[in-house]
Amino acid sequence: MVQYYWNPNFQQPKMQNPNMQQMQPMQPMQPMQQPMVPPPVSMPSGTIPAGLPMGEQSYIENxxxxxxxxxxxxxxxxxxxxxxxxxVRNITGYVEAAGRDHVIIHEASTDHQFLFPMIYFDYAEFEGQVKYFPQTVQPRQV
Structure with a gap:
């Protein structure tokens, strides 16, 4: 059984597998070193991020x-x-940020910000031209 929502009173049943080996005790943790953070990169307007694999470019959040x-x-x-x-909720405004499972919309008329899970997203109507990834046509092989 998978617990999807946190419940402080729920106790996961303990299952024992006779084929499992005895777990080894954990080693003490070493102090962590600070990871190196690359400097922020600014892209000229109108360019498309090249870091996405070709198959993942057309996802809605991208x-x-x-x-x-x-x-x-x-x-x-x-x-x-x-x-x-x-x-139904229709927001007129602009996208502030988009993640894998959510989008932040800024409503222009009220200056409110909304965080919506992408599962509720139906579609968007943009006032201008929609920016999209460049399309390349592959020749068909017969």
């Missing part, structure tokens, strides 16, 4: 990252709400 600061309307829907009028 496309939203390319369009940070671009005005648009962002549509979200929530299937679990009680009232039908409450299950």
């Amino acid at each position: 496309i939203l990252r390319l369009n940070i600061g671009e005005p648009g309307t962002f549509h979200f829907s929530f299937a679990h709400t009680v009232g039908e009028a409450l299950n």
Whole structure:
């Protein structure tokens, strides 16, 4: 059984496997050294980050990252709400940040920031041209 939500009263059942070897005691931890942090890199506007593998470029969060600061309307829907009028949220503003599972939208009219999980994202309408990764056409092999 997998526990998805934290519950202070839940105790995971202990299962014993007779085939498992006895665990070794842990060694004392050594003090950590500070990792080297590379200096921040600024990209000229209009360029596309080259650090993404080709297959991962077209994910929605990467496309939203390319369009940070671009005005648009962002549509979200929530299937679990009680009232039908409450299950849709449309925000007019711009993307401030986008992660693997979330997006931060800044609403222009109210100056509010919203953090939405990507599972609720439906689609976006941008006022201008959508920035997207360059498309290369591969010749078909027959």
